[in-house]
Amino acid sequence: MITINNISKSFDGRKVLSDISATFDKGKTNLIIGQSGSGKTVLLKCIVGLLEADEGEVYYNDILFNKLSFDKKKLIRQKMGMLFQGAALFDSMSVEKNVMFPLDMFTEMSKEEKLERANFCLQRVNIINANHLFPDEISGGMKKRVAIARAIALNPEFLFCDEPNSGLDPKTSVVIDHLIKDITEEYNITTLVNTHDMNSVMGIGDKVIFIYEGQKWWEGSRNDILDSDNKELNEFVFSSELTRKIKGL
Amino acid sequence: MLVKVFHLFGEYVLFLKKVFSKPEKRKIYLKQTMIEMDKLGFLSIGIVTIISFFMGAVITLQTAYNIENPFLPSYLIGVGTRDSILLEFSSTVIGLILAGKVGSNIASEIGTMRVSEQIDALEIMGINSASYLVLPKIIATMLFNPFLTMLSMVVGIIGGWSVGVFTGVVSTQQYIDGIRYAFVPFYITYALIKMVFFAFIITTISSFYGYRVQGGSLEVGKASTNAVVMSSIFILLFNLLLTQLLLS
Ligand SMILES: Nc1ncnc2c1ncn2[C@@H]1O[C@H](COP(=O)(O)OP(=O)(O)OP(=O)(O)O)[C@@H](O)[C@H]1O
Ligand SMILES: [Mg+2]
Numbered sequence: 001m002i003t004i005n006n007i008s009k010s011f012d013g014r015k016v017l018s019d020i021s022a023t024f025d026k027g028k029t030n031l032i033i034g035q036s037g038s039g040k041t042v043l044l045k046c047i048v049g050l051l052e053a054d055e056g057e058v059y060y061n062d063i064l065f066n067k068l069s070f071d072k073k074k075l076i077r078q079k080m081g082m083l084f085q086g087a088a089l090f091d092s093m094s095v096e097k098n099v100m101f102p103l104d105m106f107t108e109m110s111k112e113e114k115l116e117r118a119n120f121c122l123q124r125v126n127i128i129n130a131n132h133l134f135p136d137e138i139s140g141g142m143k144k145r146v147a148i149a150r151a152i153a154l155n156p157e158f159l160f161c162d163e164p165n166s167g168l169d170p171k172t173s174v175v176i177d178h179l180i181k182d183i184t185e186e187y188n189i190t191t192l193v194n195t196h197d198m199n200s201v202m203g204i205g206d207k208v209i210f211i212y213e214g215q216k217w218w219e220g221s222r223n224d225i226l227d228s229d230n231k232e233l234n235e236f237v238f239s240s241e242l243t244r245k246i247k248g249l
Numbered sequence: 250m251l252v253k254v255f256h257l258f259g260e261y262v263l264f265l266k267k268v269f270s271k272p273e274k275r276k277i278y279l280k281q282t283m284i285e286m287d288k289l290g291f292l293s294i295g296i297v298t299i300i301s302f303f304m305g306a307v308i309t310l311q312t313a314y315n316i317e318n319p320f321l322p323s324y325l326i327g328v329g330t331r332d333s334i335l336l337e338f339s340s341t342v343i344g345l346i347l348a349g350k351v352g353s354n355i356a357s358e359i360g361t362m363r364v365s366e367q368i369d370a371l372e373i374m375g376i377n378s379a380s381y382l383v384l385p386k387i388i389a390t391m392l393f394n395p396f397l398t399m400l401s402m403v404v405g406i407i408g409g410w411s412v413g414v415f416t417g418v419v420s421t422q423q424y425i426d427g428i429r430y431a432f433v434p435f436y437i438t439y440a441l442i443k444m445v446f447f448a449f450i451i452t453t454i455s456s457f458y459g460y461r462v463q464g465g466s467l468e469v470g471k472a473s474t475n476a477v478v479m480s481s482i483f484i485l486l487f488n489l490l491l492t493q494l495l496l497s
Contacts, residue, residue, distance in 0.1 A: 050369050070377075077375030088366040102374050105274060160373075 001026050002158065002190055007046055007056035009039075016042050017214045020056070027188045029181050029204045033195055034211035035236060040194040041085070043211065044162055047192065048080060049073060060158065078106055081151030083161040087143035089135040089150070095122070096131035099150045106154060121149040125179060141172040145179070152183060159184065159191040165200065173197060177204045198237060201225065210236065264457050267379040268387070281385035289351050289386060289452075290393030294400065296350060297343060301334075301401040304342070305408030308333045313418035326419045327427015330409040332436070339401035340440040341488050344447035347394065348480040352455040355386060356476035359459030360469035368460070383456040390448040398444040402437070439495050446491060447484050454480045 002024040009017040016039045024030040032040050045051040047058055049066060058066045060076050068076070089098050099118040103109055109117070122131070125145040135143060144164060151159060161180060165173035181204040184191040195201065201208060205222040210233050212218075218233045225237055238244050272278045312329035359382055362368050371378040406428060413419040419427075455476035462472045 045369075048373055050372060074375035077373060080373055080375075082370065082373045084366040084370060086365055088370040090362075090367055090370070091365075104277060105374065105376060 001061055002047065002192070003057075003059040003062075004047060005057045005059075007043065007053045007058070009042055009046055009051065009053050015214055017046070017053075017211075020211070020214075020216045022209055022216065022219065024190055024192055024207070026190045027185060028206040029184050029191045029193060030207045030209070031193050031195055031201055031205040032209050032211060033201055033205075033236070036196060038211045039214045040196075040211055041162055044160055044192065044194050048082060048160055049077075078154060079157040081154070081156035081159045083144065083147050083151050083159075083164055085162045085166060087135070087140075087147040089143055089147055091135045094132050094134055095127065095138065095146050098135070098146060099153050102150065102153045117153060118149075121153050122146070124152070124183070125149045126175075141168050141176070144168070144176055148176075148179060148183070152187070155187065156189060159189045161191070161193040163194055163196070165195070165197055170199065173199060174203065180204065198240075198243065201237075212236075260461065261453075261457050264379060264460060265453060267377065268383045268453070268456075270377060270380055272380060272384065273376060278381075278385055281381070282389050285385045285389035286393050289354070289390050290397070293347060293350060293397060296346065297397050297401050298404050300346060301339065301343070301404040302408035304338055305330060305334060305405030305410075306412035308338070308405075309409035309413045310416065310418065313413065323419050323423045324427035324430055326413060327409075327424040328430050329427075330413075330424075331406060331428050331432070334402055334405040334409075335436040335440055339398045339405060340443040340447065341484065343398060343401050344444060344451070344484045344488075345481055347397070347447070348451050348455075348484060349477050351390065352451050352477045352480045353473045355452060355455040356459040356473040357469055359383075359456055360462040360472045361466075363460060363462045364465055364469060379456075379460060383452070383460070386452045386456060387449060390452050391445050394444050394448040395441045398440055399437075402440070439491075442495065443488065443491050446487050450483045450487060451480045454483060 003022075005021050007017055007020045008015070020043060032043060034040050042051060046053040046056075046066075049058075053066060056066075057064055060079075063076065065073065065076060089095075090101065093101065096115070096118055099121055100114050103114045103117060107114070119131070122128070125148050127142060127145055127149065130138060130142065130146075135146075138146070148164075159180070164176050164180060168176065177200045180191060180193060183189065193200070193204075202222055202225075205225075208218075208220060208222060208225060209216055210218040210230075212232045218228065218230045220228065225233070228234065309326060309330045312326050312333075313323075316323075316325055316329075359368075362382070368378045368382075371381060410421065410424050413424055414421055455473075458472040458476040458479070459469075462468050
């Protein structure tokens, strides 16, 4: 479980996040949604500690994370997996080596065990026969799936995904979304996903937080969204012609 | 302006502090160091050889044409070539060339990793990215570059000899006499010490510029240019400093 309290963050005096609090439960796919530029990535980076929040606290299972020393943070970080917006695979390593990398760094497994674990993770995300290809030799959707495999290699307790399906076609997006949701439930992970894709929201959002102009504007489940009368949320959710027609606006 | 310079220097010192913190896993660092030696050292052998050969040749010819005086013995050509190569060329000039080749390579590699979030990916795993990426490069170049200097000395002197004999400005015997005449072995040590410093300058400054890139590929290009310019300036500065310290 992850709890955040009153997170605020400014860049050069410009407030990007103000006073955001929320809890994210174990075994659930928690979505952070909002317009481009609303501060989703900044929020996620504050939670994982890649950025330092100006104010507020981040708790991982009741441990106050953002005030820990680098060495103490390291212990929690080894329980985190993250899928970056551009996959962020190491381009000097093959697919297989990418997935084995966290195992190399943090376990004392034998080579065979590492290989077996890497193959298991790759199979879990349906990457077969690509072990020796390099990141620039595989498609965008495959990169994201390999990045998920790398993120789950160490059996993380917390999984973070920044726009897992940006730049992917609708069908591949659905595959990735469900992969994330299935893994979350299968391994009882606390998962946070940044997205502005309404398909994802309606498909996998156990809990949805809507960020508007750097504030938490609305929170609920995907089913609550359709009935919500929050103006800004409705404008965001029903911004396309298609969704407007469905809602009858 | 001055404030900015101090700020940048402070940032550089903090960066070095992060680089020199305890390695996560020795075995992996060792492996990385080997890989970097191959990439930053072995792959520079070609360029160092070619440049050293031609520079040795040119230095010989220039020395020869400058002392076209019947009263000066021709073994001085060998002496002149030797001293130019040992004192300046195979350390400082090779250092500047490596700043261009290796420096831009390091800055763009690390810069690309920064903008494509690969560095964030390392950090999120709990890895000290600065140390993991940079320490092996520093060790690899500080160990390997002195060999490049020695290679450059040998090839430069051979280059001078072959062109000198080919054009007839000096005979083999005279050239060899010159090379051995009043030879100061410390010049070699001096050149090697300089090169070790230059290796440190090139790798740390270039890594620093790559590591602090923000934005996209345009910034990576700029960082790589800055890395080469700053490494070169500091090489020249330290050349002055070390020469004063070691030879005075
Ligand atoms: N390092 C930074 N320095 C200055 N401003 C920043 C920095 N990072 C983000 N910002 C600003 O913070 C705001 C929020 O950015 P953020 O990347 O969180 O948006 P986002 O919601 O993730 O958008 P998108 O959906 O397009 O990814 C933007 O206005 C951006 O300009
Ligand atoms: Mg974003």
